[in-house]
Amino acid sequence: MLVKHGVISALTRSTSYSLPSSSSSSSVLRRQQFLVRTLCASRTHLPNLIRAMSSTSEADAESVLRTVTPSLDPKRHKGQAGKIAVIGGCREYTGAPYFAAISALKIGADLSHVFCTKDAAPVIKSYSPELIVHPVLEESYTISQLSEEEKRKVQDKVIGEVDKWMERFDCLVIGPGLGRDPFLLECVSKIMLVAKKFNVPFVVDGDGLFLVTNSIDLVKSYPLAVLTPNVNEYKRLVQKVLNCEVDEENAEDQLRSLAKQIGGVTILRKGKTDLISNGEIVKSVSIYGSPRRCGGQGDILSGSVAVFLSWAQQLKSGQVSPSENPSILGCIAASGLLRKAASLAFTKHKRSTLTGDIIECLGESLEDICPAS
Numbered sequence: 001m002l003v004k005h006g007v008i009s010a011l012t013r014s015t016s017y018s019l020p021s022s023s024s025s026s027s028v029l030r031r032q033q034f035l036v037r038t039l040c041a042s043r044t045h046l047p048n049l050i051r052a053m054s055s056t057s058e059a060d061a062e063s064v065l066r067t068v069t070p071s072l073d074p075k076r077h078k079g080q081a082g083k084i085a086v087i088g089g090c091r092e093y094t095g096a097p098y099f100a101a102i103s104a105l106k107i108g109a110d111l112s113h114v115f116c117t118k119d120a121a122p123v124i125k126s127y128s129p130e131l132i133v134h135p136v137l138e139e140s141y142t143i144s145q146l147s148e149e150e151k152r153k154v155q156d157k158v159i160g161e162v163d164k165w166m167e168r169f170d171c172l173v174i175g176p177g178l179g180r181d182p183f184l185l186e187c188v189s190k191i192m193l194v195a196k197k198f199n200v201p202f203v204v205d206g207d208g209l210f211l212v213t214n215s216i217d218l219v220k221s222y223p224l225a226v227l228t229p230n231v232n233e234y235k236r237l238v239q240k241v242l243n244c245e246v247d248e249e250n251a252e253d254q255l256r257s258l259a260k261q262i263g264g265v266t267i268l269r270k271g272k273t274d275l276i277s278n279g280e281i282v283k284s285v286s287i288y289g290s291p292r293r294c295g296g297q298g299d300i301l302s303g304s305v306a307v308f309l310s311w312a313q314q315l316k317s318g319q320v321s322p323s324e325n326p327s328i329l330g331c332i333a334a335s336g337l338l339r340k341a342a343s344l345a346f347t348k349h350k351r352s353t354l355t356g357d358i359i360e361c362l363g364e365s366l367e368d369i370c371p372a373s
């Protein structure tokens with residue numbers, strides 16, 4: 001343990017991340033181990049792996065799903081299969097955070113929280129009693145009458161409300177249905193700083209990517225950040241970071257450059273084929289899939305990445321090669337499962353397939369690949 005902690009300290013010093021002071025809790029320890037595995041994977045072992053795999057290779061998503069999904073052990077207590085929090089949900093969008101949060105539960109996480117605006121909270125609560133919903137975020141229109149001093153107090157309160165829960169979460173999903181209100185996004189930037197302080201991994205999606213694209217330092221060189229851009233979000237990222245247009249001919253190399261340029265974050269580029277890179281390796285997932293493009297499928301994906309990433313970080317060393325980055329494994333597993341569930345839902349519902357139908361197929365699809373008993 002002491003040796004491990006020494007390694008952790010050295011690694012965290014070299015990346016200028018500080019560990020939380022109460023590093024005795026098991027979730028903090030797990031995150032430290034995750035950080036070590038992620039850094040080891042990206043610094044020590046990957047060069048060898050890259051030499052062996054210079055071009056993109058199709059991931060064996062089913063095998064990754066079997067590796068990362070924990071067995072249902074009666075000795076485990078509530079929380080050990082994952083505690084996820086979605087930061088998103090505003091006046092316009094209540095579906096997206098719900099889809100992300102409920103997908104996490106349907107896959108097998110124990111607890112799923114949503115931090116959203118006060119307007120969105122009763123709506124999201126009414127979709128499901130399973131979710132723990134915190135009405136804490138504020139948009140500009142609710143505070144327009146306040147002085148600058150009072151606005152700062154509101155911001156501190158918002159951040160305090162999330163901060164007090166932060167250490168309990170295994171992963172955050174930042175952005176589904178967040179909206180683009182400037183005051184709200186400023187609060188979310190601060191929430192990201194708190195997550196980084198506690199080494200909590202986060203998946204950035206939807207409007208979280210709008211925020212990050214305009215303030216890339218929020219995620220730059222944070223090894224526990226995963227970005228899940230769709231076609232538009234990817235285009236904006238490429239334009240902003242690489243200062244060029246999307247190059248479909250050299251899609252893999254461009255994705256690798258983009259991830260490298262953002263300091264080795266993991267990027268899952270969604271599309272006909274999902275491409276995943278951490279700036280070193282590039283993996284693809286193209287199995288299954290559905291021709292229906294109804295809104296909300298990306299939200300299922302971001303909630304799923306959070307769960308599989310959390311499970312991948314719990315794997316004991318020995319079960320998985322140290323060169324396998326938990327963030328990459330989480331992305332491969334989530335992409336494979338979503339595509340299988342979408343395919344199954346489509347065989348049942350054809351043109352009328354909706355996101356809710358795909359969510360209903362998550363359990364059956366996972367069961368098919370790794371049965372619960």
Ligand SMILES: NC(=O)C1=CN([C@@H]2O[C@H](COP(=O)(O)OP(=O)(O)OC[C@H]3O[C@@H](n4cnc5c(N)ncnc54)[C@H](O)[C@@H]3O)[C@@H](O)[C@H]2O)[C@@H](O)CC1
Nearest residue numbers: 093094095096176177178179206207231232233295296299
């Ligand atoms: N039911 C809901 O509450 C949903 C809310 N969503 C949220 O809506 C917000 C905005 O997300 P968007 O994905 O619309 O933002 P984008 O910036 O990706 O899309 C903006 C515009 O681009 C178009 N577009 C999207 N995908 C495209 C594609 N593949 N090819 C061409 N044009 C495309 C959209 O129709 C939209 O008009 C996010 O916070 C997101 O999470 C979405 O997740 C969908 C479901």
Ligand SMILES: Nc1ncnc2c1ncn2[C@@H]1O[C@H](COP(=O)(O)OP(=O)(O)OP(=O)(O)O)[C@@H](O)[C@H]1O
Nearest residue numbers: 230231270271272289290295296297298299301339
């Ligand atoms: N052309 C396609 N063919 C097959 N599957 C696709 C295609 N485009 C996207 N997908 C699948 O759908 C998933 C969601 O991608 P999509 O581009 O719809 O995300 P999004 O726009 O962020 O969704 P949302 O509406 O939730 O915001 C991807 O992970 C991918 O597996």
Ligand SMILES: [Mg+2]
Nearest residue numbers: 206230298299
């Ligand atoms: Mg989206």
